[in-house]
Amino acid sequence: MPVTVDALWRALPDLPDVLARIRSGDYTLHGGVIRHAAGTGKGGQIVGHLKFPSDAFQAQESIQRLQSVVQEGLGSLQGGISQLQQSMNVLQGLQVANLALSGLNLAVSAAGFVIVCKKLDKVSAQIQAQSQGIAQTLHLVGEAHERSLLGDEAKFRSLLLSAKQFCEQGDVEHLKFLIPTFHQEYQFTKLVLERHAPIAGSNIGSFGEIVLLQDRLINMGLMLSHVQMSAGAPKYGQECLVGLADDISALNKRRFEALSGDRDVASQITIDHFSNVTSFLERGKKIVPALSYEADLIELEIAHPGELKRAPESKEILVLAG
């Protein structure tokens, strides 16, 4: 059997027994771990940790291959259909998230950090362009307010550039100093989104801005987690991701309550707009398993320090026996 560089890591396709048990529903996928399925006597116990390829394209292919395996199980009568369905849902979520995030190991890999940096900068520029446009169009803000907006944006970009530099240089001490500012930016974005979420009209009228801000929140959360990891605080890195997943779920729930509770707003939504809104909510829903996967990876790092770094790069999904 071909093995990876480190004896503990195995490529999933080389573990036919594990694949067969996933197919039969004995094992289920939960974020970044394989567990014994409920009702099997060891229900919930970890069988092994997963690590998807860092390259987004290879991650996509490996997910699709694993989906095919699970699909075969769904087509047969053996195994618990609900457990198989759960694994399929996790994979679909990972697939969507991989496409949306351009990679699944963003919080734990150096390449991921660069990707998030670029995405954040792009999102930030879009937000800036929109807010300037709104200000110019509506004449709602004076020059002082515009200067303040630009100042906030400059601080944010400065934060990103500094974090990137300190991470690349391994300057842990300076990185630690950036953590409060990252928290502040994350919480600010979250507060804005929380303010809009319970207002049905706002979810429709400011939809474009909300999408951008949520992208910013997600990337900020990933960035913060990465900085925590780089600063030697994986526990807090994991908490960031768990918190981000909770925040996304909570925001979606509030949006649902607002939109489903306002008939006047509902009666103004076009089919195209509704499609955009549901796609946005679904994207939020499907990103949660990816965040859970990332959090599980960090959990592995907490339990087995240095193990992630020993994991070789592979085109296949790797399994570390639990």
Added chain:
Amino acid sequence: MELVVPRCRSLTDLFSQAASSDLEVLADLITDNGKGRVALDSGVKAIILKRREKGDLKSIPDVLEAEIRAFGGNSWANLGRPEGVDYKEVVIDVAKKLDGKPFANDDIFALENIVITKAIDKYAPDGVKAMAAGGVALSDLLGHIVQGLVAASGVVTGVVASAGVTGVAEVIGTRVATVLFPPLALAGVGLAAFQAAGPAFRITIPAVLQVAKIRRTRFDADFSAYTEGLRACL
């Protein structure tokens, strides 16, 4: 732009997916319970009655729509427009007839709301209390009122001649009081006013109320589908 939960679906759209029982009320109103009306073409009457018998009135939404608009064309405000008027004009006429004050930018849904409020006020004033108490749904209350008005529009000629408007109210009250609404009876004063409303309004008032009921049923179904669509994203 197509809406997910439209407030102002066309009558043909509404009728093409309405419940048979709701359309039968309209058919009975248009055909005077199958007896026919002077203003109703005998060929059209035959089509409506045949589809009613088959329980397939939803297949002739355009016929039902045209008849309602034609009756609207016979109301006082639209006298001389026998070809029928836009349905919104029919609703505005009815709203004004019931002492409502529509705004220029009110859509059909809002106009129907005025008609509903005024009709409950006139024909079933106890209905608001019953709805507030949670014992009666709006659609049931509307059904109750329309049932009474349809009966009134049919019996008026013979009963008025022999018993006067008070007698009409008694006859109708007896006819439409159902076990569903033991505390409610159609208001005699309101019904008397209804009898005096003129022949076209004796059709368009219950017709608009029935269409409003059908529209709200469809709106609720659309809203329910919309909510389920959102829930699936959680």
